[in-house]
Amino acid sequence: MPHEGGLLAWAMIQSLVASQSSNRPSFVEELSGRLQRSPRATSLEVSVTGSHNPPDYNGLKMVLGGQTLFGDMIQDLRRRIAEDDLAHGAGEVRTADVCAAYIERIIRDVKLARPMRIVVDCGNGVAGGIAPELFRRLGCEVVELFCDVDGRFPNHHPDPSKPENLQDVIRTLRETDAELGLAFDGDGDRLGVVTKDGEIIYPDRQLMLFAEDVLSRVPGGEIIFDVKCTRNLAPWIRARGGKPTMWNTGHALVKAKLKETGAPLAGEMSGHMFFKERWFGFDDGLYSGARLLEILSARPDANAALKALPNAVSTPELNLKMNEGEPFELVKRLKASARFDGAQAVITLDGVRIEYADGFGLARPSNTTPVVVLRFEADDADALTRIQSAFRTAINGVWPGLDLPF
Ligand SMILES: [Zn+2]
Numbered sequence: 001m002p003h004e005g006g007l008l009a010w011a012m013i014q015s016l017v018a019s020q021s022s023n024r025p026s027f028v029e030e031l032s033g034r035l036q037r038s039p040r041a042t043s044l045e046v047s048v049t050g051s052h053n054p055p056d057y058n059g060l061k062m063v064l065g066g067q068t069l070f071g072d073m074i075q076d077l078r079r080r081i082a083e084d085d086l087a088h089g090a091g092e093v094r095t096a097d098v099c100a101a102y103i104e105r106i107i108r109d110v111k112l113a114r115p116m117r118i119v120v121d122c123g124n125g126v127a128g129g130i131a132p133e134l135f136r137r138l139g140c141e142v143v144e145l146f147c148d149v150d151g152r153f154p155n156h157h158p159d160p161s162k163p164e165n166l167q168d169v170i171r172t173l174r175e176t177d178a179e180l181g182l183a184f185d186g187d188g189d190r191l192g193v194v195t196k197d198g199e200i201i202y203p204d205r206q207l208m209l210f211a212e213d214v215l216s217r218v219p220g221g222e223i224i225f226d227v228k229c230t231r232n233l234a235p236w237i238r239a240r241g242g243k244p245t246m247w248n249t250g251h252a253l254v255k256a257k258l259k260e261t262g263a264p265l266a267g268e269m270s271g272h273m274f275f276k277e278r279w280f281g282f283d284d285g286l287y288s289g290a291r292l293l294e295i296l297s298a299r300p301d302a303n304a305a306l307k308a309l310p311n312a313v314s315t316p317e318l319n320l321k322m323n324e325g326e327p328f329e330l331v332k333r334l335k336a337s338a339r340f341d342g343a344q345a346v347i348t349l350d351g352v353r354i355e356y357a358d359g360f361g362l363a364r365p366s367n368t369t370p371v372v373v374l375r376f377e378a379d380d381a382d383a384l385t386r387i388q389s390a391f392r393t394a395i396n397g398v399w400p401g402l403d404l405p406f
Contacts, residue, residue: 047187057369061251067259070252103134109278110290112139112297119172119181119194121145123158123165127188131286135182138290143178145169158185160192161271161317163200170198180302182292184285189251190271191285193292196303202316204229205309206292207267208236213295214265214277215242221264221277224257226250227350228269228317228375231360232310248350250367251283269317269375312359313384314377318405319366327365327372333398334363340390354390358383361391374406 045063062069062077069077080086118140122128128147135142145168146155156165160183169181173196181194193201204225211223215237223237226249234244247257251272258266264277272283279287296302322330331351340346340354347353351364351373359378366373374391378384388406395402 059368068252068255070250070256099130103130103137106134106287106290107137110138110294112293114297115139115141116180116293116297116302117141117143117176117178118293119143119145119169119176119178120147121160121166121169121172121181121183121192122147122149122188123156123160123183123186124148124150124153125158125184125186125188127184127286130188131182131184131289134286134290135293138293140293141178143172143176145172153186160185160190161203161269163316166192166194166200169194173198180293180296180306182289184289185271188285189283191273191288191292192271193306195306197307199307201306201309202230202269202314203267203271203273204233204269205306205311206288207233207265207273208309209295209306210265210267210273210275210288210291211237211242212240213291214275215240218264218277222261224254224261224263224266224274226254226268226270227347227353227364228362228373229267230310230312230314230377231355232312236310246347246349249364249373250350255282312377312379313381315375315384315406318374318376320372320374320402320405322370322372322402324370327370330372330395330399331363331365334394338394338398340394354387356383356387359387361387363391363395376406 047061048058062074116139118135120131120135120142122131122145124146126149128149132142132144132147156168159165166181166183169183169192172178173181173194179196183192183194184190191203191206193206195201207223207225207229214223215221219241220243222243222245224245224247225233226247228249229246234246237244245257245261245263247254247266249268249270254266254268254272255274257263258274258276258281266274271285273288274281274283275287275291296305299305334352335348338352342356343354344357345355347355351362353360353362358380359376362373362375364373376384376388376391378387392404392406395404
C-alpha cells in the first residue's frame with residue numbers, strides 16, 4: 001500500500017471501486033491528495049482525504065473534467081446514487097506511482113539561487129513521503145520532523161494553521177542552524193512558514209511574497225484571496241500593479257474562481273495556494289514551499305525578507321464549535337440582525353466580514369466541520385480588543401450562552 005495518512009482511506013478506495021459502475025473506462029488511481037498533483041489529465045479524479053481534520057473524519061474530493069465538485073453538485077450526485085440513476089458497466093483499476101514525475105517536474109522549473117538549510121515538519125501526514133526528497137533535490141539541507149507517515153498523528157496534529165502545531169518547528173529552528181521552517185498539513189496541500197527567530201508567517205503574508213513574484217512576470221495580473229485575509233493584502237497587490245479580488249473561503253470555490261477569471265495566483269488564509277503561473281492551478285503545499293524557497297534564496301537574509309512583509313495585530317483562525325447546522329444559522333442571524341456601530345463596510349460574500357477604519361472582524365461557517373471560524377485584525381491591540389468586543393456583543397445578542405474562543 002502506498003504512503004497513506006488516512007487510516008480509513010484504503011478501505012474507502014476499495015469500496016469506491018467496488019461500487020463504481022460505468023460504461024466508459026474510468027479508474028480510481030491515487031490516494032490522499034496526490035492525485036490532484038498528477039500532471040496526467042483524467043476525466044474523473046477522486047482523492048480520499050481527511051485533510052487536517054481529526055483522524056475520524058475522512059472524505060472524498062471529486063474532480064470531473066477539471067472541475068471540483070462542491071455544494072449542489074455533490075448533493076445531486078447523492079440524489080443520483082440514492083435513486084440508482086447511474087450508468088452501469090465494468091470499471092477498471094490501475095495503480096501508478098506519480099511521485100518521481102512530480103518531483104522531476106518541479107525541479108526542472110523551480111531553481112534556488114543558493115542552497116538553503118530548512119526544517120521540514122510533515123506532522124506524520126502524507127507529505128512526509130515526498131517533501132524531504134523534493135527539498136533535497138532542490139538543493140536544500142533538510143532537518144526532518146515527523147516525516148514518517150502515520151495517520152494516528154502521534155506527535156502533533158498536521159495542521160500548520162494552528163500555532164501549537166508549529167512549536168516543534170520553532171524549537172528546532174532555535175536548536176539548529178536551519179534558516180527557515182516549513183510545515184505541511186495532513187494531505188500536503190497547505191503550507192506553514194516559520195522564520196528563523198520563530199515568527200509564524202501566516203498565509204496571507206506568504207501570499208504577498210508570492211503575488212509580488214508572480215506580478216513581476218505577469219503585469220496587471222489578478223490575485224484572488226479569501227475573506228479571512230489581511231486588509232494589507234489588497235493595497236500591496238495594487239502597489240505592484242496587480243488586481244486584488246476578495247473571494248469566498250473554500251478550496252473548490254477558490255479554484256473555480258481561478259478558472260473563471262484566468263488569474264495567475266490565488267491563496268487562502270488556511271494555507272491553500274493556487275499557482276496557475278508555471279503550474280496547474282491547484283493547491284499544493286509542497287509546491288508552494290518550493291516557490292517560497294526560490295524567492296527567499298534570491299535574498300541574502302530569508303528571515304529579514306519575511307519579517308519585512310507588512311503586518312498587523314491579528315488572531316489566527318479561531319474556531320467556535322457548535323452542533324451540525326448551527327454555524328450557518330448563527331451567521332444567518334448575525335447578517336439579519338446584528339448591528340456593528342462604526343463599521344465602514346459589511347462584506348457578506350462569505351459569512352460576515354465587518355471592516356472598520358482600523359481593522360476587521362470575520363465570522364463565517366466552516367464548509368467542512370461544524371464550527372464558526374472567526375478572525376480579527378487591527379492596527380493595534382486596543383482596536384483589536386474593541387472589534388472583538390463588538391463581535392462578542394453581536395454573537396451573544398443572537399445566540400446567548402456560547403463559549404467564545406476570544
Ligand atoms: Zn489539506
